Amino acid sequence: MYNGRTVLMEYVSYCNQRMVVHSKNKVLICKVFPSSFGLVAMRWFDGVGAGSIDSFKKLIQAFGSCFISCSRVPRPLDSLLSLSMREGETLKTYLDRYWEIFNEIDGDFNDVAIRTFKVGLPIEHGLRKSLTGKPVTSLRQLIDRIYKYKRVEED
Incomplete structure (x- = not known):
């Protein structure tokens, strides 16, 4: 409707x-x-x-x-750049906020998404350490890594 x-x-x-x-x-x-x-x-x-x-x-x-x-007005890229995980926020909540904003940005910014997602995580966060130690090169790899980490965290 x-x-x-x-x-x-x-x-x-x-x-x-x-x-x-x-x-x-x-x-x-x-x-x-x-x-x-x-x-x-x-x-x-x-x-x-x-x-x-x-x-x-x-x-x-x-x-x-x-x-x-x-009419939908696309979000500017800097709305993604300023995003970070809040103190006490769960990985799931951060993921939901991050992908919602990412999907509202027009253009091909997958490489920026990979970097900004990692930088938005607290320095001591295990997923950030994992992404720093073994960097991903595609959005698909990032998503796979996130969900593997999330499953481990939930277990």
Whole structure:
């Protein structure tokens, strides 16, 4: 459901994927597009003048103009650089915060992610020592190492 608060382009992308089989039938797509609108979006749609929009592209543009405030603004890279594990924070909580911010940054910063994750850990933390002693070279290796360490810590 599009309720006026979710990310606009994610909703549009979802609708496009749902209708990919009918991509040539723009009239059908325009009719199906509002089928999962919530109250706020439906109120907007009901207020659109009949015949004022003559294509799916224009429908998306009008929709976007109305709900532009719901667009996702990517986080800057420095929000990741300033992140560190808080005193008394568990590794799981730190991981959750870290990956949430990392996933909100646009671009390919895997090498930065590897370094900033390690630096964000306290100097005496066992995982930081492990990452310093035997550095990882890919994000996949970092994730594997984190989860191995986390399993040991939880046991």
